[in-house]
Amino acid sequence: MTMSKIILLLLVAPLRMAAARSDCLPGGQHMEASFACSMMWLSKPQQDLCIRIMIWGGIDMSVSHKEEETGYVTLAAWFAVESFDVTRIAARNQLSHNTSLSGQERHAYEGCMKDYALAGRHITRVANEMLPSCRFTDLSYEYNRALNSIVTCMNRLSVNTPLYPMVLADQDKAVLAYHLATLIGVL
């Protein structure tokens, strides 16, 4: 993918998120982003990723700033949406431009394109429809479907193929998004 496309993706996302952020639980719990990210069941790498996501989303990280918890969960879901998009485009670019891909790799990448289309649909539903309208029923199912599709793709790939690290990172992002929703009690 071209650099300008990547930049466009990164620019558009926070705008969409700002519009999507909402208060689901009037009078409900508000917390600092750093507190949300330091929940004790998150591993240290997950905590670091969580903080990266908050900063990406333009969240004020100062201790005095609190937001409704669903906002953080929504942000993590959007982060996954954007990351899945980037990986899917990378897979497509490899398929169309990389003549060194083996037949087996091509086959795997084509499978991954399908897995990612599915994963993208589910996580987008979470970020764009369910969380903004405070619909939490079946949320767990949607997260799981998204995560399962990423894992399906990962299982197709050998660890030394170019797409592998991106898919591995996407798995972490999907797990974190799900975990955050659980910890905050949205699920």
Ligand SMILES: *[C@@H]1O[C@H](CO)[C@@H](O)[C@H](O)[C@H]1NC(C)=O
């Ligand atoms: C093209 O595919 C080969 C085989 O997997 C890989 O080693 C190489 O890094 C890829 N090239 C690019 C530019 O990604």
